[in-house]
Amino acid sequence: MPVNLLGRRLPPPLTALDPSQLSGLLQLCAIDPVAGVSLAHQVLRWPAWARGDVVADDRWRPAAGAWATGSLMPFGLAPRPALGHPGAGDYVARALAEHTYKRLTSHGSVAGPAQDVEAVWEHLAAAGMHSREERWEQPLLVVPQSDGGTLAGAALSRRPGLAWAAAGVHLATPEEEALVLPASVDMFTGELGYDPTTSGSSYARHVNWLVASGRSYVLLDDGAGGPSAPGAAASGGVAVAFKVDVGSLWQRPGGSVAQLTGVWTRPDLRGRGIGTVALAAAVDAVRRDHVGADGYVSLYVNSFNAAGLGLYRSLGFSRVGTYATVLL
Template identity: 30%
Template sequence: MLLDGRAGGRVLGDDDLAPALAVCAQDAVAAVLATTRVEAATRSGLRAAGGALWGFEQDGELLALCWAGANLVPVVPIAGGPVRERALDAFAMLARSQGRRCSSIVGDAPAVLGLWDRLRNAWPGARELRPDQPSMVIDHTPLVAPDTQVRRSRLDELDVVLPACIRMFTEEVGYSPASGPGGPYETRVHGLVAAGRSFVRLDERAGVRSHVVFKAELGAVAGGVAQVQGVWVTPERRGERLSERGMAAVVELTRAEVAPVVSLYVNSYNERALAAYRAVGFRQVGTYATVLF
């Protein structure tokens, strides 16, 4: 479906998934949020994938793409110049044509910020702009000893895992995602636990009500990259280096059983988190940005 031949932007179909994955593979860390959706579509088809996939072509070659679902995730691995600008123009035109349906624009900072510059006068204002989020990776053994009490969470622990996830989200984003049993956030957490992509350390001492001390999830896994999201330490235990040893455990388990490269992104002003991740062995390889609505 070609929306505008001059702009080169169109809605992609199932026949376009292989070249779309090739575009994502040009920068697997920057593209992992989109790649996980494209990989899912290769198994179930785009109709069942929960969103649409837009593409930008030039001379018949797919050069850039954008996942349009609950989040808008542009993947524009073009090193600047007029072609990159035309790709962002094409995605902005597609986004304006349907109106804002997403809760955020997120991904590689130059693409996100370039797309938002084109949409800010057409869409309602953003609730928050996070323009500088270091994108970090580790592809080797952690530099600190892992916390041996960190493990995958279990479905029979959802009664303590879900409240910790809600607290983390509320602290990070500014509002509670809870919507009751069977709600989208609750379903998302359930799915991560069921898939073995939720990690926790519980305080299970005798006489103490079991609760989460440390947690993290693999929010996106695709293209040989696992992106860690939702890292959280209960407030009364902060300052004990639980995040460092906890993340070391997550890295070890993930690299052994899920993907060889572990990534994450963090706000640049969160100096404590940046220091903890660097201590574990993460290094910055790029920059993400997020526009929250």
């Protein structure tokens, strides 16, 4: 155990939490719930975990915490003066890197608010951890809260001929999962550069969970960018035109937060406005189904994704922070 200059033992820099000890960690995430939703969602989603999967620098009043398994989600390491948060210091960041080093796996990641990722990645890299790609500029965006109207209505004022797309966005059903999985794989492969189904069935199980838990929204078309005919799904005469998932969800007093992931428009339909209208309708649906009119709907996007940034800007998303992802 480390000692200070007086030779006294310092307290352990990290404490392993169990699911009954989340109040302090959630209070920490609540200093910036839009940025903290990924960690809050992850620890609330799982009813149990192995010792060391969730760690913090203090059990009850942590300044920093993390989900640390095959991937790492840190939060709170860096100071946030505007929020009155002092950060946890380099001592804790180093300890988290040491704790996590052997837990991180190939095709894992270090992801979260950019300042926290930077604080821990410095030590992981110094210890010899190699990255496949580092994405340090991922704007964190949030859509304006509802003013009584709908986002789809505003989008349709510019694209009135796409009313069918707004009306067709719906929660994916178990019967549609066979259509959703290939679309999800195409999205993932384009985003991260490899097919997630080549390394086992975990990705298919994740898509199944999203569908089963009411987190996956889709738009089906006739395969050519037009509305699908009634009953066409049963005969196989439809395709997924658009999809988006609620990747993280934190239903909390003071403002629930949903973070969208997996935004995808079929390649042959891009540039036709279908994705814009469908995403607007999906945001309206997420408000209806998950966060309410006063909740927050957010997402983050790579800075090099000019088309995505343009789409989100057209719907009124505004930047509230920066995420970073280090791909391993």
